[in-house]
Amino acid sequence: MAKDATRDTAWGPVEIHREAARAAADALRSAGCPVELHEPNLPTYAPPGEGKRLAKKHKEENPEYEWRGDSYLLLTDRLRLLEVARFLRDELGYDMLIDATAVDFDAADDHLWAVYQLLALGRKTRLTLKTMVPKADCRIDSLVPVWPAANWHEREAAEMFGIVYTGHPDPRPLLLPEDWVGHPLRKDYQYPDEYHGISCK
Amino acid sequence: MDDTTMERPLREGERLVELDVRTQDVEINMGPQHPATHGVLRVLLRADGEILTGAQSHLGYLHRCAEKIGESVDWLQYLPYTDRYDYLSAMNNNLAYSLAVEKLLGIEVPERAQYIRVILAELNRICSHLVAVGTYGLDIGAFTPFFYALRERELLLDIFEKICGARLTYAFIRPGGLMNDAPAGWTDQVRAFTDLFERKWREYWDLLVDNKIFVERTANVGVISEEQAIAWGCTGPMLRGSGVDWDLRRDQPYLVYDRLDFEVVVGQGYRGTVGDCFDRNYVRMYEMLESNRIVRQCLEQMPEGEIQHPEVGLVLRPAPGEAYVGIENPRGELGHYLVSDGNKIARRLRVRGPSFSNLALAEHLLPGCMLADAAAIIGSVDIVVGETDR
Incomplete structure (x- = not known):
């Protein structure tokens, strides 16, 4: 197979x-699915001192400061x-689920993010949902x-974030003990004082 | 056994001995302290005589909260923790994390650093596959090839020790570049290794892979179909062993892989069916030779110059945003999904380890196999439990 000239950065193809993501959003919308396409700017580098000053200035002027990263689809x-x-x-050939996880951005938020990384082997493209x-x-x-492939990823996200995945065939904890209290990757997680008589302090 | 169930009158002196024998499934704990589970994986097997009727993996014995730690230390302080997921390919782990942080920062490292990174990643791939192939022989009863494999691995560890001072956990490839440049004489040592390795590779082939007993134990055992491998999210040699032509180094090139000439090795069903244990091992064997070729090309193409991005300091403050970078580790795709809120500590640091997804399929391959094949199948997945549990 011929090599594709898709490398546009040292960390892999971006464009x-x-x-x-644009094509997938169009296809999903025309099929009547409720998705939004988000195309934030890619990160750009600012020297350390400068970056701190800019970030501070930016924050003061605009508290909802700019989000950077790859395009993603928001359902x-x-x-x-x-x-x-x-x-x-x-329909779109995303035959592989690479990762399924969740993000708790802030304890004050009223929602978690469920994040899925998909891969289309035929088209050689990635998609974030x-x-x-x-x-x-x-x-x-x-x-x-x-x-x-979602099986173990969802079991992990379930115990770490307390998400209930309805219809999961095997909803046991995966990495944590079965009697663990709380969901450790939630931002409001309280560390336990003791576990089975072992002090955690 | 069929004779005893035949309905015929008993001859004189014949007794019914097996008609009333009832078999009961036996539950066997394989691990957490079993040499074939490569660490502390526990697989609960259920067997009817010699035939397995069920299997269930129990994880978490090596869970060290890597993702939680990632939310409490600086971006750069987290680097040594990456060494510890898949401790046999620590350079690749460093590389995966560094690329993800660099994407978040929006920087690219100088060209010389990129070439040294590729050399180290590929040498580390050889190093990891040597252990994989060697211990796989060990799992199914071939003791000697393991020592042959470790003999060459020792030379590689010397090469790593010379450039960074450590033999197993390096923390050498870091966000912004490398810890230091290659010392004098290092490239000659690498070149000498690449010349030696091709000759030595033949020995493993003759001693292990072409051995009749090895072939009998691995061919047509634990067959993973192409559809199964894709649906279960298998990557790396697990995916290629099933005949899927996919390698991130070629298909989504990062660093300087687009300038290098190498083949992607795919399972051929050389001794049995495509996707059996033999094929996964076959892919690993030939990948070592390809890595060797890549290292040689890098040594020729490598320019002089800087090895560190000039303005990246110790405290990193990426702009608010997210980045996902997946690279081809020896075991498959190691992905980091990083979320930053503009501070010097990650908001979320997700690690997607290849062994984690590859192992999820393994327990579905076991029912119906012979008990002795359990070691052959789990060994062929080549898991490192440090990575499944993190």
């Missing part, structure tokens, strides 16, 4: 994934996740029926 209605996942796999999971009703459909 090809941006185009893929606005999390209840339609399975439908979107099936469409991505069957995100959706919000409210902390008050912390449940989301399991993607195991679409990609079996």
Whole structure:
């Protein structure tokens, strides 16, 4: 197979994934799926002293400061996740789920982010799919029926963030002991004082 | 056994001995202290005689909260923790994390640093595959090839020791470049190794891979189909062993891999079926030769110059945002998903380890196999538990 000239940065191709995100968003929207395409600017480098000053200035002038990174798709209605996942796999060729995880950005936020990294082996593109999971009703459909790879990733996210993946075939804890209290990667997690008589202080 | 269940009158002196024998499934704990589980993985096996009827992996014995630690130390302070996920390929782990942080910062390191990074990553790949192939022989009863493999690994560890002072956990490739430049004479030592290695490689092939007993134990055992490998998110030799032509170094090139000429080794079903244990080992064997070729090309192309981005200090403050970078580790795709809020500490640091996804499939391969094949199948996945548990 011929080599593709897709390398545009030292950390890997970027532009090809941006185009893929645009194409996927168009296809999903025309199929009636509730997705938004976000195309933040890529990070740019500012020298250390300068960067700190700029960040401070930026924060004062604009508290909602600019988010940087790769393009991603935001699913606005999390209840339609399975439908979107099936469409991505069957119609757009995203045959591999690389990672499924969650992010708790701030303890004050009322939602977690569920983040999925997808890979299309045929098109050689990546896609990031995100959706919000409210902390008050912390449940989301399991993607195991679409990609079996989600199995352990979701078990890990479930114990670390307290997300309930409905329809998961094997919802036991994976890395933590079965009697562990709390969800360690939540920002409001309280460290335990003791565990089975062992002091943790 | 069929004779005893035949309904015929008993001859004189014949007794019914097996008609009333009931078999009961036996549950066997393989691990957490079992040499074939490469660390502290525990697999609960259920067997009906010699045939496995079920398997369940239990993880967490080596869980060291890497992701939680990532949310409490500086970006640069986290680097040594990356060494400890997959301790057999620490250089690659450093590289994966450094590239992700560099993406978040929006910087690219000087060209010389990129070439040295590729050399180290590929030498580390050889080093890791040597252990994988050697211990795989050990798992299924071939003791000698292990020592042959460790003999060459020792030369590689000397090379690593010369450039960074450590033999296993390096913390050498760091966000912004490298810890230091290659010392005098280092490239000659690497060149000497690449020349030696091709000759030595033949020995492992003759001693282990072409050995009839090895072939009998691995061919047609633990077959993973192409669809299964993709659906379960397998990467690296697990995926290529099943005949999928996918390598991030070629298909999503990072650093200077687009300038290098190498083949992606794919399982051929050389001794049995495509995707059996033999093929996964075959891919690892030939990948070592390809890595050797890459190292040689890098030595020729490597320019002089800086090895560190001039303005990256010790305290990094990436702009608020996120970055995902996945690179081809010896075991598959090691991805870091980093989220920054503009501070000197990560908001979220997610590690996607290749062994984690590869192992998830293994327990589904075991039912229906012979008990003795459990070691062959788990060994062929080549897990490092430090990475599945993190």
